[in-house]
Amino acid sequence: MRDEQITAALLDWYDRHARVMPWRVGPGERRAGVRPDPYAVWLSEVMLQQTTVAAVRDYFRRFTARWPTVGDLAAAEDGDVMGEWAGLGYYARARNLLKCARVVAGEHGGRFPDSRAELLKLPGIGPYTASAVAAIAFDRPETVLDGNVERVISRLRLVETPLPAAKPELTDLAGELTPVERPGDYAQAVMDLGATICTPKSPACGICPWREPCLARAAGVQADLPRKAPKKAKPVRYGIAYLARRADGAWLLERRPESGLLGGMLGWPGSEWGEAPEEAPPVAAEWQDVGAEVRHTFTHFHLRLALRVAEVPEGVRPERGSFLPRDRFRPSDLPTVMRKAFDLAATARRD
The missing domain is CATH 1.10.340.30 (Hypothetical protein; domain 2)
Structure with a gap:
């Protein structure tokens, strides 16, 4: 033809x-x-x-x-x-x-x-x-x-x-x-x-x-067909996310920098993502380890994200981020990896 x-x-x-x-x-x-x-x-x-x-x-x-x-x-x-x-x-x-x-x-x-x-x-x-x-x-x-x-x-x-x-x-x-x-x-x-x-x-x-x-x-x-060249194995990076809820139900969130992954998105304050993340809590509190990790895959690497949760009193001033009132917080507005963190933390609290 x-x-x-x-x-x-x-x-x-x-x-x-x-x-x-x-x-x-x-x-x-x-x-x-x-x-x-x-x-x-x-x-x-x-x-x-x-x-x-x-x-x-x-x-x-x-x-x-x-x-x-x-x-x-x-x-x-x-x-x-x-x-x-x-x-x-x-x-x-x-x-x-x-x-x-x-x-x-x-x-x-x-x-x-x-x-x-x-x-x-x-x-x-x-x-x-x-x-x-x-x-x-x-x-x-x-x-x-x-x-x-x-x-x-x-x-x-x-x-x-x-x-x-x-x-x-x-x-x-x-x-x-x-x-x-x-x-x-x-x-x-x-x-x-x-x-x-x-x-x-x-x-x-x-x-x-x-x-x-x-x-x-x-x-x-x-x-x-089509044939594809073998893919390189993706590296694994680790991080910590901090989920702080105030007594009035507000959540501590920060907007990520415009450049880079999840640029401009709201998310949980956290550590840098790398081989051995250091603790970097955004506010003084009695942080509890959820005991489970979020697993998420980006284009070039796998992420393993440990979760810390805390309840904080009203009037506390965080070093990073700001509190979003409960009536303005929608988990659906979060990027997928941050929403996974929220869901996992909620499940851990119920357990």
Whole structure:
């Protein structure tokens, strides 16, 4: 099959099987003249990085209900946005989300640039997101390469070079199939194909629109691709978190520095994370060891977090952080690792 026939087969499949998503303008709507909202496309693409569609749906709905436009998001309080983001992880994305929204609102009149080159100039937008927004929101013929597309193309073209070294080759091969007509639909179609048919395990080759031209299927190695270079073992870091509750129910929290892990997020005061953390209580109190540890994995390391809890009287002044009144404290506003600490400490108290 020629490249244009392969592309046409996929678009025909997408017209019948496109997934319904709250940020997506489906193929039928596009044919009727409905255009995607660049804000919705950009927001969803940022949220979807390192995260599943199932996890993102409710976050997207809450964000767009609270901040319907990029101007609304630009005017939001940092803490409110970080609180709504809590649980999605990779919190640098949330900080960059605000930076980008404010540049779009302040320097571009609330309108996203419509080309990949201009989108790349915005804070927090890298090559993948720029290509995705340009293609999906503005129908630019840009090559979109995420994990799903890497898998689909590696199988279709029988690319056995391990990832990540194979990325340049896969980008070139994916670009050969990107059409001038309907590039936005095509970008979403190939991602849908990887998510629903050409899955990591047990791909459903019998119902795949690309089963005939797929070289990996012909060779019987489709389940073995893409190959990946062995991952290095992640190191383990240790730390201590201090959970202090005042007599009136207020909790002692501190906002982490803007740069670094969990930047700008509320969390429990604690020690540095390393091989042998030193005690660093934020307030004088009779601290009790919970006797259990939080276990959490970040991109580059595993964290083991010991917990100390204490009840403190009203009027005490902490060396770090500040007390958040009980009626303003929501555990759901905490990043996942800090929420794990809260839940574990609560369980220990009940026991």
